[in-house]
Amino acid sequence: MRVIYVMQFHSLKFAIPAVLVSLLTGSLFDCQFQCRADQQAAAAEQKVSLTKDVMPILRAKCQGCHQPAKALGGYVVTQFDRLVASGESGDAAVVAGQPDQSELLRQITPVDGSAAMPKNSPALSSHEIELIERWIAAGAVDDTKSTADKIDASHPPVYTHPPTVTSMAFSSDGKWLAVNGFHEALLLDAQTFGVAQRLVGLSERIESLTFSPDSTLLAVTGGSPGRFGEVQIWSVPQGQLVLSHQVTYDSLFGGAFSPDGKLFAFGATDRVVRAIETQTGKQVLHQGTHEDWPLATVFNPSGTHLVSAGRDMTVRLTEVATERFIDNITSITPGALKGGVNALAMHSSEDQVLVGGSDGVPKIYRIFRQTERRIGDDSNLIRQFPEMPGRIFDVDLDSQSKMFAVASTLDGASQLAVFPYDAPSTLPDEVKAAMAKAAYERNEAEKQLIQDFQKQTAPAMLQLQIADSLYAIDLHPSGTSVATAGASGMVRIYSVPSGEVIKEFVAVTLTKDASQAHSAHERLAAGTGLELPSDQQPQIEHESSLLPTGAIQQFQVQPTEIHLTSPADYVQLVVTATYDDGQVIDVTRLAKFSSGSSSLSLDAFGMVRSISQVAPTTQQQTDVDIEFQGHRLQLPVRLSAEDAKAPDFVRDINPVLTRLGCNSGTCHGAQQGKNGFQLSLRGYDPVGDLRALGDDLRSRRLNSAAPDASLMLLKPAGTVPHVGGVLMTEDSTYYQLLRQWIAAGARLDIQSTNVQRIEIFPTLPIIDQPGAWQQFRITAYYPDGTTRDVTQEAVLESSNTEVCQSLAGGRIKALRRGEASMLARYEGAYAAASVTVMGDRQGFQWQQPDANNTIDQLVANKWQRLKILPSQLCDDPTFLRRVRLDLTGLPPTVDELQAFLADHRPSSIKRQAKVNQLLGSEDYVEHWTNKWSDLLQVNSKFLGSDGAAAFRGWIRRAVAENWPYDQFVTNLLTATGSNKEHPEAAYYKILRQPDLMMENTTHLFLAVRFNCNKCHDH
Incomplete structure (x- = not known):
C-alpha cells in the first residue's frame, strides 16, 4: 500500500469460528468443508444483510450485465433504489416482505433444473437463493453504509508514494501551476512551486486540469473509473468549489473552457461530447458522433465551434450553437490514421489545431476546409512533424502560439520536444489545386508537392530524452519554460530552449511508508479466494465408499519435502495408498493433515501454504503430519524468506492474469480486446501487456499511490461492475500479489525468463471407479534452475470429457470407463498425462497373447494395463480382404482368394508372405x-x-x-x-x-x- 488513504469495500468473510478452532489446536487445517453444515445452520438463525450477504452474490453473478453502464433488461443491481424497482417487464424486482411477488426471485429460481438468470451461466446455488429470499421476506432492508475512509479538505489524502500525474496546467496569467493528485488538484505558486491550495474533491482520478481564460477558475475533469464522472470548477486562488457536475458512469476526459469562459466542454466514455454552463452546470451541447471515447476537446478562438478527438482515430468539428456535427477534420480513409488521438491544442487566433496521438506524429490541421472533401484525402493537414518514439499523450502551445511542446512515451522512456509554430493560414494555389483532386487522380508530382508542403517544418528548439513515462506537459504562457510529469509523479520544469532543469519536485508531501500497516489482511485465502462450486468440493463419503476393501501395503506422498519462501508460495501434495491387490488410489482428500506450526495453512485438498513472512535472515523447520486409516507420514517443511522483491510480471503476474482468464481469447485476449482494453493472448507479449495496463489512457488501470483503487483490482474483485464477474476476493493471494506489484511501481523486468518446461505428476494414473477423483501436481522449471508449484495456475484439459472431467486445482473426476489424455498448460509450456478409468473389472483374468514382434508386445502391455482381452485372430478370408483394401484399394480376386486358402503353411508365415507380395506390386x-x-x-x-x-x-x-x-x-x-x-x-x-x-x-x-x-x- 503506497498511500494511507485506502478504499475498503464489503466482501464475503470467512467464518471466524473456523479460524479460531484451527489456531487453538495449533493446526491450520482448513475447516471450510468440515464446518460448512454448522456454519449454514448458524447462518439460518441470523439476520440476512444486504451488504454482507446479498450484494456479494449480486456482484459475483449479476452486476456484470445489470450495471448502469450496461443495464440489460432495464435493470440495475448496483444501486438499492434500482435493485428493488422494476425492469423492462414492469414487475417489481423486490417486493419487501413478499418473496413470491418479487420478480428477482422468480428469475433466479430454477424450474426443471434451469433458471432464467443468470443467462448463459450456472444457476445460483440453493443457499444463495435462500439468502436472497430470506432478505426479501425480512423486509428487504437497505443496510448499506459507506465504508470508505472520508476524504475532504479536513481529511486530505496522505501519500507514501508519488501519485501518477495525468494532467497539469499553467494559468494564463502565469501565476499558478495546477497538478493532479489522488482525489485532489494541487494549486502551486508558479514562482516557488509551493502548494497554495489543496482542492480535495469527490473524484479519485483526475483526467484533465484547465484554467479559465481569465485565470479565475480551475476546471477538473475525472471521476471514479467504472462508477461516475465529474466536472469540478474551483475559484482561484480562494480554493472554493463553485460547481460539481456528475454525469455518466465513468471518468470524464479532456476538459476545455470556451474563450469567454462561460462554457466548459468534455468527453465521456459513452462516446458523447458535452458542454455545460460553468455557473449553473446546464448542458448546452450534446454530440454523439464519436465511435469511441472522446479524450480531448478544445474551442476555436471565436468559440463558435468545438473540436474533439478520441480513440476512434478522428478529430471532429461541431457547431456549438446548433450542436450540429460539421465535419471530420482528419482523413476518414481507413488506415490513414494509426491509433487514437490523445491530445489537442488550439491556436490562439487561427482556426488551426495541434494534434497528438498514438502514431507519435505531431500534426497541425486547419479546422475549416479550403477544398472539397475527396475520397482518400487528408486536405486539412497543414504540417506534419517528424515521428517521435511511442505515443503522444500531451501537447501544448504558448499563449501567443509561437511555439508548441509535445511529449511521446514508449516503455518507460519519453521524448520531450519544443518546436516553433509556423503554419500558413492559407494554401498556396498550386497546393490547393492538387488537394482539390481525389487521391487516386493525383500524379506523382502533385503527390510530392503536397507532401513537401506538409513537411515544411522548422527543427526543434528543444529535444530531450527523459527516463520517465510523460503523460502531462504544459508550456508557461511566456514560452520560457515547460513543465512535465508522468508515471513517476516527479514534476520537472525545463528552461526553453536551453533544456536546463529549473526545478524538480514531487507536488505532494510524502510520509513514511505505511504499506505494511495497511496490508488489509493478515491471513490470505488461497488462489482466487472464491468458494468452489458444490460439485467441485470434496465428497468424502462418496470417495470413501469407492475404496478397496484390502489392506494398504504402501503409503506415499509427493513431494517428499517442502520449501516455502512467501505467502504466495504453496505446494500441492499428492497422497497415494497402494493396496494388496496392486491398486494405487489417490487418497489426498481423504487423508488428514496437521502441523504444529502456526505459520502453515493446510486445506482439505492437500495444499500447503505459508501464511507468515519469516525474517529474511532466519529459517524455520517444521513438519506436516499426514494420516490415513492408521498409516502416518511426516513431511519436512522448511520456511525461509528470501530478500524482499517486488512480484515479477512475467513469473508472478502474467500467470495470475491467465488463471483469472483476463487474457483469454474470449476476454481481453481477443483479437480486438474487450471494451477498449486488449491484452496479448495468454500473455505472449509482456511488453505490450504492460503498455496496455500502464501507459494506455495515462495509467488509468494502475494506481501505485493507492493500489486498492486500481481498476486492475477493482474490476476482478467486483467492487466496480465487471462483465467478466467476480474473479477473486480482496483477501486472496492473487489479489495481494497483484496489489504488491502495483504498489512497487508496476514494473517489467525485461530480462526475466519465462518457464522452460513443466512436469505433471502422476503421468499414468489409473482411477479404479467412476466417481473417484485424481489429484495432479504440476511443477514449473525455469532456466535459472528454480522450480515452482503451479498446480493452481496451470490449465488442465481433458481430451475426452465423457471419460473424465477437469476440475479446479489440478483435479479430475472420473465419469465412465475409458482412457483420456490430460493436457496441462502453463505459460506456453505443456505436459501430458494418460488417465485410465478402469470401472468394474471383477472376474477379469489376463491371458498373455502371442507376441510376434516388439509392436505386438507393446500393444499387449497396453491391453493388460487397461484390463482388456483382445478378440481372436480373424480368419484367412477376412485377413485377405482387409490387407488387400489397405495396401491396394482393391478387394482380392476369386483366384487369389482360393490360392490363399489352399496354402496350408502356418498362418503367420503365409500372411507375412502375402503382405510382402502386395508391397511393391503394380x-x-x-x-x-x-x-x-x-x-x-x-x-x-x-x-x-x-x-x-x-x-x-x-x-x-x-x-x-x-x-x-x-x-x-x-x-x-x-x-x-x-x-x-x-x-x-x-x-x-x-x-x-x-x-x-x-x-x-x-x-x-x-x-x-x-x-x-x-x-x-x-
Whole structure:
C-alpha cells in the first residue's frame, strides 16, 4: 500500500469460528468443508444483510450485465433504489416482505433444473437463493453504509508514494501551476512551486486540469473509473468549489473552457461530447458522433465551434450553437490514421489545431476546409512533424502560439520536444489545386508537392530524452519554460530552449511508508479466494465408499519435502495408498493433515501454504503430519524468506492474469480486446501487456499511490461492475500479489525468463471407479534452475470429457470407463498425462497373447494395463480382404482368394508372405500414386496435361522405388527450377501465393490448419 488513504469495500468473510478452532489446536487445517453444515445452520438463525450477504452474490453473478453502464433488461443491481424497482417487464424486482411477488426471485429460481438468470451461466446455488429470499421476506432492508475512509479538505489524502500525474496546467496569467493528485488538484505558486491550495474533491482520478481564460477558475475533469464522472470548477486562488457536475458512469476526459469562459466542454466514455454552463452546470451541447471515447476537446478562438478527438482515430468539428456535427477534420480513409488521438491544442487566433496521438506524429490541421472533401484525402493537414518514439499523450502551445511542446512515451522512456509554430493560414494555389483532386487522380508530382508542403517544418528548439513515462506537459504562457510529469509523479520544469532543469519536485508531501500497516489482511485465502462450486468440493463419503476393501501395503506422498519462501508460495501434495491387490488410489482428500506450526495453512485438498513472512535472515523447520486409516507420514517443511522483491510480471503476474482468464481469447485476449482494453493472448507479449495496463489512457488501470483503487483490482474483485464477474476476493493471494506489484511501481523486468518446461505428476494414473477423483501436481522449471508449484495456475484439459472431467486445482473426476489424455498448460509450456478409468473389472483374468514382434508386445502391455482381452485372430478370408483394401484399394480376386486358402503353411508365415507380395506390386504402386496425386493436387487445370503427367510420373517413380518418406518430402518441398526439368517443382505452381503454400503444406504434412492465423493473429 503506497498511500494511507485506502478504499475498503464489503466482501464475503470467512467464518471466524473456523479460524479460531484451527489456531487453538495449533493446526491450520482448513475447516471450510468440515464446518460448512454448522456454519449454514448458524447462518439460518441470523439476520440476512444486504451488504454482507446479498450484494456479494449480486456482484459475483449479476452486476456484470445489470450495471448502469450496461443495464440489460432495464435493470440495475448496483444501486438499492434500482435493485428493488422494476425492469423492462414492469414487475417489481423486490417486493419487501413478499418473496413470491418479487420478480428477482422468480428469475433466479430454477424450474426443471434451469433458471432464467443468470443467462448463459450456472444457476445460483440453493443457499444463495435462500439468502436472497430470506432478505426479501425480512423486509428487504437497505443496510448499506459507506465504508470508505472520508476524504475532504479536513481529511486530505496522505501519500507514501508519488501519485501518477495525468494532467497539469499553467494559468494564463502565469501565476499558478495546477497538478493532479489522488482525489485532489494541487494549486502551486508558479514562482516557488509551493502548494497554495489543496482542492480535495469527490473524484479519485483526475483526467484533465484547465484554467479559465481569465485565470479565475480551475476546471477538473475525472471521476471514479467504472462508477461516475465529474466536472469540478474551483475559484482561484480562494480554493472554493463553485460547481460539481456528475454525469455518466465513468471518468470524464479532456476538459476545455470556451474563450469567454462561460462554457466548459468534455468527453465521456459513452462516446458523447458535452458542454455545460460553468455557473449553473446546464448542458448546452450534446454530440454523439464519436465511435469511441472522446479524450480531448478544445474551442476555436471565436468559440463558435468545438473540436474533439478520441480513440476512434478522428478529430471532429461541431457547431456549438446548433450542436450540429460539421465535419471530420482528419482523413476518414481507413488506415490513414494509426491509433487514437490523445491530445489537442488550439491556436490562439487561427482556426488551426495541434494534434497528438498514438502514431507519435505531431500534426497541425486547419479546422475549416479550403477544398472539397475527396475520397482518400487528408486536405486539412497543414504540417506534419517528424515521428517521435511511442505515443503522444500531451501537447501544448504558448499563449501567443509561437511555439508548441509535445511529449511521446514508449516503455518507460519519453521524448520531450519544443518546436516553433509556423503554419500558413492559407494554401498556396498550386497546393490547393492538387488537394482539390481525389487521391487516386493525383500524379506523382502533385503527390510530392503536397507532401513537401506538409513537411515544411522548422527543427526543434528543444529535444530531450527523459527516463520517465510523460503523460502531462504544459508550456508557461511566456514560452520560457515547460513543465512535465508522468508515471513517476516527479514534476520537472525545463528552461526553453536551453533544456536546463529549473526545478524538480514531487507536488505532494510524502510520509513514511505505511504499506505494511495497511496490508488489509493478515491471513490470505488461497488462489482466487472464491468458494468452489458444490460439485467441485470434496465428497468424502462418496470417495470413501469407492475404496478397496484390502489392506494398504504402501503409503506415499509427493513431494517428499517442502520449501516455502512467501505467502504466495504453496505446494500441492499428492497422497497415494497402494493396496494388496496392486491398486494405487489417490487418497489426498481423504487423508488428514496437521502441523504444529502456526505459520502453515493446510486445506482439505492437500495444499500447503505459508501464511507468515519469516525474517529474511532466519529459517524455520517444521513438519506436516499426514494420516490415513492408521498409516502416518511426516513431511519436512522448511520456511525461509528470501530478500524482499517486488512480484515479477512475467513469473508472478502474467500467470495470475491467465488463471483469472483476463487474457483469454474470449476476454481481453481477443483479437480486438474487450471494451477498449486488449491484452496479448495468454500473455505472449509482456511488453505490450504492460503498455496496455500502464501507459494506455495515462495509467488509468494502475494506481501505485493507492493500489486498492486500481481498476486492475477493482474490476476482478467486483467492487466496480465487471462483465467478466467476480474473479477473486480482496483477501486472496492473487489479489495481494497483484496489489504488491502495483504498489512497487508496476514494473517489467525485461530480462526475466519465462518457464522452460513443466512436469505433471502422476503421468499414468489409473482411477479404479467412476466417481473417484485424481489429484495432479504440476511443477514449473525455469532456466535459472528454480522450480515452482503451479498446480493452481496451470490449465488442465481433458481430451475426452465423457471419460473424465477437469476440475479446479489440478483435479479430475472420473465419469465412465475409458482412457483420456490430460493436457496441462502453463505459460506456453505443456505436459501430458494418460488417465485410465478402469470401472468394474471383477472376474477379469489376463491371458498373455502371442507376441510376434516388439509392436505386438507393446500393444499387449497396453491391453493388460487397461484390463482388456483382445478378440481372436480373424480368419484367412477376412485377413485377405482387409490387407488387400489397405495396401491396394482393391478387394482380392476369386483366384487369389482360393490360392490363399489352399496354402496350408502356418498362418503367420503365409500372411507375412502375402503382405510382402502386395508391397511393391503394380496395384500397390498405382493405388498410392493416386493417393499422393490427390493430396498434392495434381491437376491439368493448374499444370496443363504435360505438367500434370510429369508430376504424376515423378510421384509414381518415388512410390515404385520405395523412397524413404523424409527423402520424398524433402525433394518435394525444396524443389526449384522449371517443372519440365524438375516435375516436383510443380507443387509450387499449383498454389503460387506464399500464404496458400503455407496453409496447404502445414495442413498436408503437419495436420495443422495454419489458415487460422489469418484471424487469430494476436
